[in-house]
Amino acid sequence: MTGLIGVLGGSGAVGRVVVDRLAAAGHPVRVGGRDLARAKAVPGASEAVAVDLDDADALAAFCAGCAVVVNCAGPSYRVLDVVARVALAAGAGYVDAAGDAVALEALTAGAPDALVRLPAVFSAGLMPGLSGLLPRLLAEAGPIGRLDVYVGGSVEIGRLSAVDALLTRGPRFGHALAAWREGRVVEHALAPLRGVTLPGFRGRVHAWPFLSAEMVALAGALGVAELRNYTVYATENLPEVLATAWADDEPPDAHVDAVVEAARRDVEECGRHYALLAHARPPAGSGAGSRRVLLRTPDSYELSGVVAALVAADVLEGRVPAGAHHAADVLDPRRTAAALAADDLVTALELPKDS
Numbered sequence: 624m625t626g627l628i629g630v631l632g633g634s635g636a637v638g639r640v641v642v643d644r645l646a647a648a649g650h651p652v653r654v655g656g657r658d659l660a661r662a663k664a665v666p667g668a669s670e671a672v673a674v675d676l677d678d679a680d681a682l683a684a685f686c687a688g689c690a691v692v693v694n695c696a697g698p699s700y701r702v703l704d705v706v707a708r709v710a711l712a713a714g715a716g717y718v719d720a721a722g723d724a725v726a727l728e729a730l731t732a733g734a735p736d737a738l739v740r741l742p743a744v745f746s747a748g749l750m751p752g753l754s755g756l757l758p759r760l761l762a763e764a765g766p767i768g769r770l771d772v773y774v775g776g777s778v779e780i781g782r783l784s785a786v787d788a789l790l791t792r793g794p795r796f797g798h799a800l801a802a803w804r805e806g807r808v809v810e811h812a813l814a815p816l817r818g819v820t821l822p823g824f825r826g827r828v829h830a831w832p833f834l835s836a837e838m839v840a841l842a843g844a845l846g847v848a849e850l851r852n853y854t855v856y857a858t859e860n861l862p863e864v865l866a867t868a869w870a871d872d873e874p875p876d877a878h879v880d881a882v883v884e885a886a887r888r889d890v891e892e893c894g895r896h897y898a899l900l901a902h903a904r905p906p907a908g909s910g911a912g913s914r915r916v917l918l919r920t921p922d923s924y925e926l927s928g929v930v931a932a933l934v935a936a937d938v939l940e941g942r943v944p945a946g947a948h949h950a951a952d953v954l955d956p957r958r959t960a961a962a963l964a965a966d967d968l969v970t971a972l973e974l975p976k977d978s
């Protein structure tokens with residue numbers, strides 16, 4: 624099925640890949656951004672439109688005529704449901720490469736009528752996104768007692784995404800050092816793992832416990848007794864910069880340069896690499912073996928674009944029901960894994976087997 628797909632922010636790190644993958648699949652793509660020349664230069668764009676998402680008329684004109692609108696403009700935690708509402712009002716399905724629970728909740732509080740007949744899918748990236756989806760493959764072979772998830776690595780962070788990284792703090796986003804145990808969040812349950820080696824990650828890394836809203840939902844969906852989630856850093860540069868920023872009363876924008884620079888230094892020192900590892904232990908006494916999923920990519924931003932494009936295709940093909948969802952709840956884990964395995968941006972994909 625074809626239909627015009629609008630990619631807002633299609634000239635960015637995530638958006639360019641969304642455009643590329645959708646155009647390669649034969650979909651006409653309208654690229655939008657504030658800089659028209661930059662939007663026009665995106666390979667695969669069939670139309671380019673100058674649009675600032677803060678300009679309601681321009682945003683409505685951008686969405687008009689689209690079957691699906693994919694939002695890759697941000698910062699996501701400031702944009703929230705702004706683009707979603709305009710896309711739905713224009714009769715388009717909606718996909719957001721980021722957003723997470725705060726954006727979905729913003730949309731469903733005073734949900735637009737159109738949500739009864741159209742889907743809006745948030746968290747359609749790597750994390751959130753694949754981090755909430757791929758561990759579900761571990762539940763295919765039987766119940767999970769404890770699930771450990773590690774996501775991270777070393778990759779440049781742009782200024783816009785740096786604002787999002789700085790904004791993801793506080794209980795609406797997750798709980799630092801917390802674990803999920805027996806149906807509830809247990810604060811201060813875990814300590815950072817410094818200088819550890821982890822399967823699939825390059826060299827010694829630092830893993831910081833962070834029980835995100837996505838992981839709380841995953842724990843509930845899989846009914847695990849315990850879930851531990853870690854953000855993995857190649858050096859201590861980024862955790863130090865983020866801790867400094869989070870301890871500060873200044874607006875997060877004051878720390879954007881430091882985040883961008885810390886990520887740049889990581890790449891300089893350690894190269895560009897990123898991994899997602901999920902390890903499941905069976906419930907005590909079940910006798911089953913442990914299982915794992917492992918994905919590696921050189922670029923988490925670009926791979927997020929692949930995920931958003933897969934969700935957009937699902938929305939276009941009518942595979943996503945009306946209403947607001949997270950991508951992890953509507954993507955088919957096996958189909959997605961097969962698509963990822965065939966994508967050049969996935970350099971390793973190990974699916975569950977007894978180990």
Ligand SMILES: NC(=O)c1ccc[n+]([C@@H]2O[C@H](COP(=O)([O-])OP(=O)(O)OC[C@H]3O[C@@H](n4cnc5c(N)ncnc54)[C@H](OP(=O)(O)O)[C@@H]3O)[C@@H](O)[C@H]2O)c1
Nearest residue numbers: 632634635636637656657658676696697699748749750787
């Ligand atoms: N789920 C995940 O795993 C994941 C991973 C990576 C990133 N993300 C999220 O994806 C989003 C994009 O990140 P990115 O690194 O690709 O950003 P980026 O490289 O800075 O690209 C941003 C894009 O949005 C456009 N844009 C910015 N402000 C705009 C505005 N006011 N109106 C219209 N267009 C605007 C930019 O074009 P102009 O400057 O020309 O307007 C550009 O095309 C961020 O929210 C980030 O947090 C999610």
